[in-house]
Every structure is written in C-alpha cells, then in structure tokens.
Amino acid sequence: EAQLLESGGGLVQPGGSLRLSCSASGFTFSNYPMGWVRQAPGKGLEWVSAITADGSSTNYADSVRGRFTISRDNFRNTLFLQMNSLRAEDTAVYYCAKDNPPPGYASSWQFDCWGQGTLVTVSS
Amino acid sequence: EIVLTQSPATLSLSPGERATLSCRASQSVRGYLAWYQQKPGQAPRLLIYDSSNRATGIPARFSGSGSGTDFTLTISSLDPDDFAIYYCQQRSSWPLTFGGGTEVEIK
Numbered sequence: 001e002a003q004l005l006e007s008g009g010g011l012v013q014p015g016g017s018l019r020l021s022c023s024a025s026g027f028t029f030s031n032y033p034m035g036w037v038r039q040a041p042g043k044g045l046e047w048v049s050a051i052t053a054d055g056s057s058t059n060y061a062d063s064v065r066g067r068f069t070i071s072r073d074n075f076r077n078t079l080f081l082q083m084n085s086l087r088a089e090d091t092a093v094y095y096c097a098k099d100n101p102p103p104g105y106a107s108s109w110q111f112d113c114w115g116q117g118t119l120v121t122v123s124s
Numbered sequence: 125e126i127v128l129t130q131s132p133a134t135l136s137l138s139p140g141e142r143a144t145l146s147c148r149a150s151q152s153v154r155g156y157l158a159w160y161q162q163k164p165g166q167a168p169r170l171l172i173y174d175s176s177n178r179a180t181g182i183p184a185r186f187s188g189s190g191s192g193t194d195f196t197l198t199i200s201s202l203d204p205d206d207f208a209i210y211y212c213q214q215r216s217s218w219p220l221t222f223g224g225g226t227e228v229e230i231k
Contacts, residue, residue: 046222047222100170109215
C-alpha cells in the first residue's frame with residue numbers, strides 16, 4: 001500500500017525559510033511524478049508545485065514561483081519542498097501527493113495518494 | 125489560468141438521495157478533470173480521474189461525466205459516509221487548478 005509521510009512544518013517568521021520532506025513507501029517512488037498541494041485554514045485546495053518522475057521537469061503556481069523549489073531524491077524515496085521568503089499567506093497545511101498515470105503514460109497530474117499533511121504557520 | 129467554478133456551494137440532502145455536483149471550467153479542459161472527496165481533518169481522496177474513470181476502490185455509486193467546460197459528479201444514493209466536501213481539479217494546462225468545493229451536508 002502506497003504511503004506518504006510529510007515532515008518539516010512549523011512556525012516561521014515572515015521572510016524565513018522551511019524545508020518540507022515527504023517520505024514515500026509501498027510503491028516504486030522513482031516511477032511516479034509527485035506534487036505538493038496546500039490548504040489554508042478553512043479554505044480550499046491550492047496546487048503548489050509538481051515534478052516529473054526523474055526530476056527533470058518542474059512546475060510551480062505563480063504564487064510561489066521564484067520562492068519555492070521542488071526536488072526529489074529517488075534513492076532515498078523522498079520528495080522535498082524548499083520554501084524561502086515565506087509570507088503570511090503561505091500559512092497552510094501542505095500535502096504531498098502521488099500522481100496516478102494510466103498505463104503507458106508518464107504522468108496524469110491527478111493524485112491518487114496523499115500524505116496526512118504538515119502545517120506551516122508564517123507569523124511574527 | 126483555468127478557473128473552475130463548482131456549484132452549488134452547499135448541497136443539503138438526506139441519506140439515500142441522489143447528489144448531483146457541477147464543475148464548470150473557464151475554458152475547455154477536454155476530458156482532463158478529476159474529483160476528490162475530503163472529510164474534516166483528512167487528506168483528499170481521489171474519486172474520479174479523466175472525467176469518468178473511478179479510482180481504485182471507489183464504490184460504483186460515484187460516477188463522473190462531462191467534457192469541455194461542463195462536468196458532473198453524481199452520487200446515486202448517498203451513504204452516511206459520503207457527507208463531505210468535494211473538489212474538482214483540471215490537468216489540461218499549467219497551472220493545475222482546483223474548484224472551490226461543494227459541501228454535501230446532511231439535511
């Protein structure tokens with residue numbers, strides 16, 4: 001059974017940095033594109049970033065481009081999100097999520113497995 | 125950016141009733157639309173991908189339809205476990221976007 005476990009969240013001051021990690025198990029991590037999705041308190045889902053299975057291609061929401069960096073270590077089965085220049089509006093639960101590509105396709109960008117989330121709070 | 129508008133915002137129904145949720149895209153997303161269910165304090169769960177394909181383990185009472193700009197998620201007979209918030213998501217173009225959600229609440 002595929003499982004994802006996020007860590008690294010916490011309280012940080014505006015302008016600060018955090019690095020989130022997502023440890024994967026139960027599936028061949030290196031075969032699957034991955035993504036980060038966040039949810040501000042009491043709000044809906046917002047896609048943040050995505051990365052291909054081999055890490056060669058990444059995409060970002062406009063709201064985080066230039067401040068956040070997604071990466072992965074396929075030897076350690078771990079996904080990362082480096083978050084710099086944090087703002088109050090980045091406060092949210094951050095979920096990592098596994099892509100669900102149909103047979104024969106490299107990606108579908110529809111997420112069939114999610115972690116439990118890690119809370120990031122940006123406040124002075 | 126493709127904007128997804130879900131309606132209604134809240135749907136008040138009783139167990140056993142049929143639920144019909146709508147997701148409208150600001151431009152065509154072809155058939156590249158997914159539906160998720162989220163319960164309080166839990167991560168989202170994929171229900172439907174590419175408009176009409178049920179994800180692994182999803183009961184047959186959940187079905188999706190539509191293409192282009194208009195999509196529907198139907199729950200044929202509401203189970204008590206189905207009261208939750210439902211989100212649509214498009215993957216037709218970057219950035220990926222989610223709708224604002226429809227809450228299905230017990231009447």
